[in-house]
Amino acid sequence: xxxxxxxxxxxLKKSLGGLKLKMDFGSERTMLMAMExxxxxxxxxxxxxxxxxxxxxxxxxxxxxxxxxxxxxxxxTQGYEMTGVGFSNYYRAFMVHPxxxxxxxxxxxxxxxxxxxxxxxxxxxxNLINQKFRGRAVARAIFFLPVILTSGIILAxxxxxxxxxxxxxxxxxxxxAGAVRALELRTxxxxxxxxxxFVGYIIDAVDRxxxxxxxxxxxxxxxxxxxxxxxxxxxxxxxxxxxxxxxNFWKITFPMISPLILVNTVYTVIYSFTNPNNPVMEIIxxxxxAESRFGFSSAISWVYFFVILGILGILIGVIxxxxxxxx
Amino acid sequence: xxxxxxTKAGQAFETKEQRxxxxxxxxxxxxxxxxxxxxxxxxxxxxxxxxxxxxxxxSVSVMAERDLYDITVCYVPKHFTWENxxxxxxxxxxxxxxxNSFWLSLTTGILQVISCTLVGYGFARFDFPLKKLLFGMVLxxxxxxxxxxxxxxxxxxxxxxxxxxxxxxxGNTVNLIDTFWPFVLTSGTGTGLRNGLYIYMMRQFFxxxxxxxxxxxxxxxxxxxxxFYYIMLPIAIPMMVTIxxxxxxxxxxxxxxxxxxxxxxxxxxTVLSSLAVSxxxxxxxxxxxxxxxxxxxxNNTGSVLVIxxxxxxxxxxxxxxxxxxxxxxxxx
Numbered sequence: 001x002x003x004x005x006x007x008x009x010x011x012l013k014k015s016l017g018g019l020k021l022k023m024d025f026g027s028e029r030t031m032l033m034a035m036e037x038x039x040x041x042x043x044x045x046x047x048x049x050x051x052x053x054x055x056x057x058x059x060x061x062x063x064x065x066x067x068x069x070x071x072x073x074x075x076x077t078q079g080y081e082m083t084g085v086g087f088s089n090y091y092r093a094f095m096v097h098p099x100x101x102x103x104x105x106x107x108x109x110x111x112x113x114x115x116x117x118x119x120x121x122x123x124x125x126x127n128l129i130n131q132k133f134r135g136r137a138v139a140r141a142i143f144f145l146p147v148i149l150t151s152g153i154i155l156a157x158x159x160x161x162x163x164x165x166x167x168x169x170x171x172x173x174x175x176x177a178g179a180v181r182a183l184e185l186r187t188x189x190x191x192x193x194x195x196x197x198f199v200g201y202i203i204d205a206v207d208r209x210x211x212x213x214x215x216x217x218x219x220x221x222x223x224x225x226x227x228x229x230x231x232x233x234x235x236x237x238x239x240x241x242x243x244x245x246x247x248n249f250w251k252i253t254f255p256m257i258s259p260l261i262l263v264n265t266v267y268t269v270i271y272s273f274t275n276p277n278n279p280v281m282e283i284i285x286x287x288x289x290a291e292s293r294f295g296f297s298s299a300i301s302w303v304y305f306f307v308i309l310g311i312l313g314i315l316i317g318v319i320x321x322x323x324x325x326x327x
Numbered sequence: 328x329x330x331x332x333x334t335k336a337g338q339a340f341e342t343k344e345q346r347x348x349x350x351x352x353x354x355x356x357x358x359x360x361x362x363x364x365x366x367x368x369x370x371x372x373x374x375x376x377x378x379x380x381x382x383x384x385x386s387v388s389v390m391a392e393r394d395l396y397d398i399t400v401c402y403v404p405k406h407f408t409w410e411n412x413x414x415x416x417x418x419x420x421x422x423x424x425x426x427n428s429f430w431l432s433l434t435t436g437i438l439q440v441i442s443c444t445l446v447g448y449g450f451a452r453f454d455f456p457l458k459k460l461l462f463g464m465v466l467x468x469x470x471x472x473x474x475x476x477x478x479x480x481x482x483x484x485x486x487x488x489x490x491x492x493x494x495x496x497x498g499n500t501v502n503l504i505d506t507f508w509p510f511v512l513t514s515g516t517g518t519g520l521r522n523g524l525y526i527y528m529m530r531q532f533f534x535x536x537x538x539x540x541x542x543x544x545x546x547x548x549x550x551x552x553x554x555f556y557y558i559m560l561p562i563a564i565p566m567m568v569t570i571x572x573x574x575x576x577x578x579x580x581x582x583x584x585x586x587x588x589x590x591x592x593x594x595x596x597t598v599l600s601s602l603a604v605s606x607x608x609x610x611x612x613x614x615x616x617x618x619x620x621x622x623x624x625x626n627n628t629g630s631v632l633v634i635x636x637x638x639x640x641x642x643x644x645x646x647x648x649x650x651x652x653x654x655x656x657x658x659x
Binding site for chain 1: 376442446454461468477480526577581600630
């Protein structure tokens with residue numbers, strides 16, 4: 001067999017190179033880099049379900065919906081056809097649709113009235129069930145019941161229900177009993193010479209107490225969790241210094257919980273806007289499936305999305321100014 | 328001379344200081360009693376508000392129709408009957424609908440737990456390029472109303488295809504509407520009903536759990552996957568149960584995705600939403616209309632049937648709901 005010197009040299013070089021590489025691999029920096037790379041790959045592996053889902057079932061439909069909103073869509077048996085219509089869907093949403101503008105403004109106003117009430121109530125309720133008393137476990141279980149019992153279909157049926165509305169005269173405002181009660185409260189509050197608008201707001205809150213309680217399940221949960229993370233030593237120290245319970249509340253509890261007020265506000269706003277029972281959501285759905293105007297429906301939903309984004313932006317901007325961060 | 332004063336109880340005090348102390352104690356005690364009373368009333372009141380509609384539903388569901396018009400009947404039925412349940416049971420086709428709903432909720436629940444645990448761990452413990460962007464997408468997903476992507480989603484599953492491969496082979500796209508596939512695909516990939524929230528909760532949970540365990544596993548030579556499987560997964564089980572419960576319950580009552588993806592396949596929410604109308608049509612014919620009170624009565628009975636399984640789950644797994652967010656450290 002003929003000895004091929006060049007081949008031998010090449011092989012030698014290769015093996016030396018490999019050796020060098022191996023030695024390099026042994027050095028700390030490269031190993032760290034390799035490890036980092038491995039961990040990055042692991043990160044992608046763990047995230048791969050979401051990566052796929054995000055692209056195919058979120059980002060793609062999201063962009064597609066944007067495109068749809070500028071088109072008119074006809075559905076056939078084989079697929080769908082689009083014809084460009086420019087901004088006319090948006091124009092129609094604001095100028096032609098009989099109820100969209102009104103319903104949109106109404107649902108924003110409704111949200112603005114509800115959010116403070118829900119936040120205040122859930123904060124109050126969380127403080128109540130954070131205290132030690134007999135039967136606390138039962139009370140907690142009942143307080144969180146709305147989380148499961150007033151979602152989706154059950155809420156929808158309840159809202160449209162005739163009998164329950166009549167029977168719960170003590171709770172619902174539209175019956176004789178409820179009206180009388182609110183009236184008494186109104187005269188009482190009016191006599192205190194408070195601003196009538198403010199009184200009206202309070203009366204409204206009392207009238208819709210049940211709806212507020214129903215909407216505060218998750219918020220109570222979040223506030224309660226927050227209250228339990230406040231270290232008791234803070235209270236002990238301030239009580240030793242002579243602070244009263246009232247002072248403790250405003251100087252310790254309130255600032256410590258303020259980040260969660262932001263969290264809860266955001267949650268409440270998102271929930272009240274994206275809840276399928278929201279009238280705007282109903283318009284969007286009906287336009288698409290009852291009237292088969294898919295492009296128009298997409299346009300409305302985009303308008304709605306930007307409204308939500310705007311309101312969230314303002315709220316986060318305002319609230320985060322006075323949120324206290326512990327660390 | 329020492330000042331001796333008598334209280335109403337006839338107790339003598341030695342000094343002024345003692346008297347002040349006693350007064351203070353009485354005042355403190357009175358304040359406490361007052362607060363306990365107020366608190367009890369408040370807690371009981373709120374509990375009543377929450378339980379009331381449930382009780383009202385139950386009481387209406389066992390009444391006969393004439394009890395509704397009887398002014399002397401208030402909550403306690405005069406003519407106790409299971410008739411409403413019989414009618415509703417028959418028209419809801421309850422056993423079949425129940426199991427449709429059950430399998431659907433179970434599937435989505437399990438898939439969502441798996442995907443959210445994986446993804447949440449990935450976000451909490453690994454650094455990789457574009458991670459911030461990807462997590463930003465989770466937050467965007469929370470904010471975007473599902474209605475915005477509703478139409479494209481519907482069309483995607485109505486004419487389902489993977490890069491045109493299916494059309495190439497069979498000459499046509501697949502219609503996945505009225506199957507569980509849309510639910511399987513979306514919840515398996517972390518984009519189903521309220522999935523953003525679950526991913527966020529899982530990420531917060533893993534971020535809050537101690538790193539030492541994982542580090543010791545790495546030192547012992549385990550890779551990231553082994554570490555996840557043997558060390559982190561057992562820790563995360565309570566949180567997984569919580570997410571499963573939320574996912575199950577919310578899927579159980581969801582009307583949005585079920586009416587979007589299922590047209591003929593009956594589930595509890597879809598059947599309940601049209602219950603009164605369909606009973607009216609089948610029992611009284613298309614021309615007649617039943618009384619609104621009776622319709623409402625049937626709706627309440629149907630609601631009880633939908634709620635009952637949830638209540639049972641809640642009673643069994645109540646602590647997982649209550650402790651859930653505490654555990655997730657959503658505060659951090």
